[in-house]
Amino acid sequence: MSTGTGPKQVHLAAHFPGVNSTTVWADPRSGSQIDFSSFEHLARTAERGLFDFFFLAEGLRLREHNGRIHDLDVVGRPESITVLNALAAVTDRLGLAGTVNATFNEPYELARRLASLDHLSGGRAAWNVVTSSDAFTGENFRRGGYLDRADRYTRAAEFLATARELWDSWTPEGRQRPFAHHGPQFGIEGEFTVPRSPQGHPVVIQAGDSAEGREFAASAADVIFTRHSTLEAGREFYADVKGRLARYGREPGDLKIMPGVTYVLGDTDAEAQELAAEIRRQQVSPQNAILALEQVWGRDLSGYDPDGPLPDIDPDPESTLVQGRVRIADPVAVARKWRALSEAKGLSIRQTVIETSGRQSFVGSPGTVAAALAEFVATDAADGFILVPHLTPGGLDGFVDRVVPLLQERGVFRTEYSGTTLRSHLGLPEPVWKG
């Protein structure tokens, strides 16, 4: 929390740009997405930039397209918590956040792994609770993919509550006491093997935009990771989510709102715009354009020319062509929108995909980008950002060297870490021990 005197401070986190279609792996500067040196480089850069935390996403099954493993984007990544423990050895202050699914794990084991990370890092652990569940992913697990959409957050909420009971089962003085949790989702009891960790409870992050997701975050999370990257959408989301907190007896500052954003820097705004267009062309290769189209249409469109017009057939709303990605809710409406845009501007398939899937939120000179980030935070569209570079692992270097100093000059970003734990960086209160 800001002290109430100075301007509202910007929180920054670094997303390791691994598996996704925003990575420009074809760039000759693009390095390994799996070697530890890549993780070390990005984490050290984030710590040099005094960031709050380093963030790893998760996927538990390789994506498939038309029954075959998707081969166009970066795939393959290490298991998050193990990488974060190793990163704890090469960083001192940086928070270490891992995404771990609440459907395909059990509270006892995961609470123990997170508490271990909090101990081994001296209080820098965070857990991004995701809930995605589908039979496709479930095929890799004992549990299978049985969970209804409606039950996902019920399980996640009870999972988190149970984990907190475990974290509270040792007294702050270091005495171990038995625990017992008997609820609709979990019936477990015994003794937790890990003493209370430096943060008491590792920081909890929630990612997901639905009403259920927002409610879950408002009730229980410390940080919410969103996708809203325009000022208007951000303010609306911010007001909505912060408005939900009072119901749970929480203050607006108890939940930090951090959209995941991309950025492109140039010496001038014009140069950055040009570079951004070039990056979009690299991200949306001709093959990726057809794939994006197939994702909407739910049909095999491999015969279409990416430089030609959109297909005039309709999407198949029942399609199972794409697996392992978030489904498009109303493909017919999306197709209609794409067609209208393509006709109005005379765009090819690839150009249409580039136009409609753009995710570069902040493009400009370092001064322009710093001003825009500061404005988002000052006007309550966000509390900070999870930056998603498009290059591994050097994609954050320019931001730390050129934008961070400008944020510091504006007085909206720290010039040194004031505490040692992630909670202290985020200005979050210590969790009250509920013995």
Place this chain on the structure above:
Amino acid sequence: MPRTRTLHLAAELAPGTGPSASAADPLAASSAGTAAARTVALARLAEAAGLDFLTHDDSFARPGLDALAVLARVAPETRSVGLVPTVTTTHTEPFHVQAAVATLDWVSRGRAGWRIAVSPSGAEARLFGRRPAPPTAALWQEAGEVAEVSRKLWDSWEDDAEIRDVATGRFVDRRKLHHVNFQGATFSVKGPSIVPRPPQGHPVTVVDATRPAARDTAAHHADVALIRASSAEEAAALRAELLQGARAHGRDPGQLRVLLSATVDLDAYEGGPGALAELIAGWHGGGAIDGFHLVPAVPERDLDRFASDTVTRLRDRGLFRTAYEGGTLRDHLGLTRPVSQYATTGAHA
């Protein structure tokens, strides 16, 4: 035997595993933050002595941090020594377990192993609340299946699956990624893994074969089996049984190392570290064992004395390495790097 066989040495790091340490609470809240510093110091000591690997015991039922987490924390602060956490297979998900072990291999650049263990108690089952613990024989059978599916998942990405072919826009060659379609008695896994094939191909599998129930799983799946014995004859017989079992499972017994695991209090040990060196040299030279796994009664004291005294004497006799020759744990153990089981079949995903 005239042939010089390589001697392998390993040591246990978990506090509280030795008998005299049991009363001390290794993780009093105030000292938990120093667990990392303590383990790093011990690991560096062992590495300076050239040990093959370090084990770190673990259980859901005893106070202590997650062992794989501890050794991942140690990995960047060491360069050569192998890192072998205990990983239980009973209430955990095989897909997560193999991914974590493969990741330990990535962050340690080829120095990972895992010591497979089971969770036999009702108390452990109640921590998960998913099923009662099956009988011990079934637990070890299941552990074997977890070892098997792990190898399949480690192989599910062939070594050269990542191609980054700019011309065709393909990041991976999907013909080199494989569904494993594993069906076991208690679980199934589709695959492929999310983690590319780890540096060693397969991280090293260690099984404590002390208990008869674990012995067949060790013979079938272990790269390193740990045994306990009170005489060279007993050790030799156990080793022969394990190698014979490996052969019966269609394995090359030359790819299985058998190490004598012994809890040692070097203060109380008659003759001290020198006598221990004699014993190791004698049993090893006679072919009863391939090496020795020290379980120190008090790690700080005994590991130090083992490294400075016992290891030095073994080196003086030319029985133990003076420097690491290879970079991976497989190199230290003289084990070959396995080829992906899918690489020669040409089977498509």
